[in-house]
Every structure is written in structure tokens, then in C-alpha cells.
Amino acid sequence: MTSIPLVYSPFYSYSFPANHRFPMSKFHHLYQCLDAQGVIKNNNVFRPGRVKAEVLALAHDDDYINRFENNLLSTKELRKMGLPWSEPLVKRSMISPNGTLMTGSIALNHGIACHLAGGTHHANYDHGRGYCIFNDLAVAAKSLIAQNKAKRILIFDCDVHQGDGTASILSDDEHIFTCSIHCEKNFPHHKATSDLDVGLPKGMNDAEYLIVVEETLYQAIQLSQPDLVFYDAGVDIYANDGLGYLNISTDGILARERLVLSTLKQHNLPVATVIGGGYDKDTPALAKRHALVFQAAQEIYS
Numbered sequence: 001m002t003s004i005p006l007v008y009s010p011f012y013s014y015s016f017p018a019n020h021r022f023p024m025s026k027f028h029h030l031y032q033c034l035d036a037q038g039v040i041k042n043n044n045v046f047r048p049g050r051v052k053a054e055v056l057a058l059a060h061d062d063d064y065i066n067r068f069e070n071n072l073l074s075t076k077e078l079r080k081m082g083l084p085w086s087e088p089l090v091k092r093s094m095i096s097p098n099g100t101l102m103t104g105s106i107a108l109n110h111g112i113a114c115h116l117a118g119g120t121h122h123a124n125y126d127h128g129r130g131y132c133i134f135n136d137l138a139v140a141a142k143s144l145i146a147q148n149k150a151k152r153i154l155i156f157d158c159d160v161h162q163g164d165g166t167a168s169i170l171s172d173d174e175h176i177f178t179c180s181i182h183c184e185k186n187f188p189h190h191k192a193t194s195d196l197d198v199g200l201p202k203g204m205n206d207a208e209y210l211i212v213v214e215e216t217l218y219q220a221i222q223l224s225q226p227d228l229v230f231y232d233a234g235v236d237i238y239a240n241d242g243l244g245y246l247n248i249s250t251d252g253i254l255a256r257e258r259l260v261l262s263t264l265k266q267h268n269l270p271v272a273t274v275i276g277g278g279y280d281k282d283t284p285a286l287a288k289r290h291a292l293v294f295q296a297a298q299e300i301y302s
């Protein structure tokens, strides 16, 4: 059995206030979970370094980047961002966009690659929001287009919250198609306009949800004709997620991951996955839900 390429940095999780709603330890727990499941082998983990300044600037304002790096954001900006500023936060925030870029590059060569982070889709051009500082999806997609490694990219975002930052940053980018399937009555209350948006009612169950994902993915592929897909596999669609309002079971999440990845494989479309959102005080249990997309990738691609 061949192994799927993974992208991970040990700097993704760091010592963080335990009572904070953002589960900063989940990246480390996900690594441990994938290790225990045998998904991590001795030669399939790629480790990203800091993103280059000129790459980050493809999707973000220089002044915002500098002020974040140097702890010069206003109290209001920090409140919107939702995470306490610290040096380790800066470090992980500078690495993660490069991790998604690396995942996209590897996927183009290998058909699949999976990032153990990423999907910070609320980050906008000149401000952070909703636990998101830099928009790794926009940065990575813009960089691959600029390098001429891809001509058209689809960002298929299944996190329960709308990918408003991604939609906003990429609204005028004709090379990158944004698609978001989210719970309509959930954060962010003012939605941006993606190229294709599907707002779901609260309480939707597995069967209804999987039909929407299947139909929307086909539509997004037809409309975008991509040569690479970034898939945000947010697990905050889970019934008991701390910040989601859908009613999707663990089996439903695994079925979604199999559906999305097998469809993309049938279309011969390379896919780079990012983990997106997921909120639970029981971080190891949360990590198991994030591991489902890796499990599906392993089944389908190895």
C-alpha cells in the first residue's frame, strides 16, 4: 500500500489557554491520531517553513501583515480575530499558508495531498476574523496561479461557516472559483458572495446533506473546469460541534469525505485537503473527526 503525502508542522499547536474556545491543541492531537492509525509513515510527512513575504502579499495587505507580526493590531482588530496575540501565534500563522501551498504543489504532482491544518477562510485582505489571521486558501491558490502551476483552481469549502474571506479576496480573480456549502443562519451573519454559495437550513441530516454536497460538487466542477481543487473539509458540520447547527453524524462526515474525494478522483482532478473548523472541548475526539478525511484519502488513493 502506498502512503498519501501529508503536510504538518510541530509549530501548529502551542501552549494555549485551556479555557479558550479555539482548540489550539487539535493539530498535535490529529498528528497523534494519524500516527496511531498508521496513516503517518516514516517518509510521507512534509514539513513547511514560513511563507515568503511576497507570497503572503498576494492575498494580504502589507500593512496588516506587518502590524500583526509586530503586535500592533488595535484592541478591536484583536477582538475580531478572536485569538490572543503571541509569538507562537505569529509563527504558526506564518507557516500554515505555506503548508497549504505545499499541499497544493504536492497534489498537482501526486493527485492527492493532505494538510494537517489550514482552512482559515474568514481571514480577509486586511483583517483577521473568526480565529483566522491569514487566508491560506487564497494565498496558496493565488501563488500556484502566479507560478503557472495551475490555470484554474476550485476552492470547495464544506466548513459549516461560509468562506467569506476567501470569497471576498478572490471576488475579482477569474482563475479561482470559490464554492461554499454552509449553514445559512450561522457566523458570519453578513455573508460575502462566492462564485457558488449554498446556504443550508439548521438541523439538516446526513441524507439531505450528502445529496446537496454531491450536486454542488458536480455543478462547481462543471462551472469552474479546474485543474486543481482545494477541499476545506471542516468538521463543524457535526451534530454536537460547539459552533455548528447541522445534524451530521460521524458516519455522515466520513461519507462526505469519500464522496468528495472519489468524485474528484473519477474526474482526474488533483485535490489538496485542509482540515477547516471543528470545535469540541474533547480535543482527541475532535481530532478523530478531522482524521476522517485522511482515512478516506488513504482508502481511495493508496
Ligand SMILES: [Zn+2]
Pocket: 159, 160, 161, 234, 236, 276, 277, 278
Ligand atoms: Zn467553521
